[in-house]
Amino acid sequence: MLVDLIQNTLDGLALGSAYALLALGFTLIFGVLRRANLAYGPAIMLGAYAATWVHLQFHVGFLALAAVTIVGAMLAGAYVERLCFAPHGRRGRSGDAAAIASMVGSFALWMQLEEIATLWLPKHLYAFPPLYDGPPLALGPFTLRLEYVAMLACAVLACFGLHRLLARTRFGLAVRAIVDQTDGARLAGINVPRVFFLVFALASALGGLAGYLIAAAHEQVTPMLGMWSTLKGMIAMMLGGLGSLPGAVVGGVALGLIESHSQWLLGPQYRDLIAYFVLFALLAARPAGLWSILTRKPTLAA
Helix, strand or coil, X not given: CHHHHHHHHHHHHHHHHHHXXXXXXXXXXXXHHCCCCCCHHHHHHHHHHHHHHHHHHHCCCXXXXXXXXXXXXHHXXXXXXXXXXXXXXXXXXXXXXXXXXXXXXXXXXXXXXXXXXXXXXXXXXXXXXXXXXXXXXXXXXXXXXXXXXXXXXXXXXXXXXXXXXHHHCXXXXXXXXXXXXXXXXXXXXXXXXXXXXXXXXXXXXHXXXXXXXXXXXXXXXXXXXXXXXXXXXXXXXXXXXXXXXXHHHHHHHHHHHHHHHHHHHHCHHHHHHHHHHHHHHHHHHCCCCHHHHHHCCCCCCC
């Protein structure tokens, strides 16, 4: 019983590392723009499809595939930003109307990106080369896949790097000024649309990294990767706390642990139901998320 408990905890930590990477990109966009990008997952999926096509054509190594996935996700993210988010900034629109228009537009582009992917590679499932094809890491009676260790390390390093970027650079100062007071930042001479675009590019690069690691761990890509990434990333972000980068990592790990233990105790058919129930209960009791509980402070944007 104890061995199963520890093994499922390790599996949950491994699964949660993927969710944490997805949540970081969502959190970065939401924390700065205060808008939900529903096409974030499909942009990741399109980057993974680009890497799959390159693999089928040229059989390149994992570094090249990772670069293609990241660049593909960034290009798709830039396309979404130019069509759904930038127009409202140029017109000076803000508030609920702009947020709703951007979200609806990103949902439309979600459908478009999925169609592009399925027309590009029409099969429902394609094999993806693994990051590591050796045996899992053995820790006594326990096992842990090295791909998920790499994911967790990337999530922690990405969170640390983003915190340093936002806290110690002029770009980070501009981002924090926009978060605090967008109109004041604009009057101070900050190019707000340019900062928004760079935030989108950075979030899309994080998503591309997550997409590559997830595809390499699962050793396959399907059109469902877009919806899966959007759903898991948003739930992890809400669990951790909207706008909190450390909260995104905490929320992702928490979601992985909840799913792993729910599947072990109740079966796979109850895994998602339990995760949704925990999310609802947490938002009802503490809307600021898990990070605010751990730090006993309100969640701060970005």
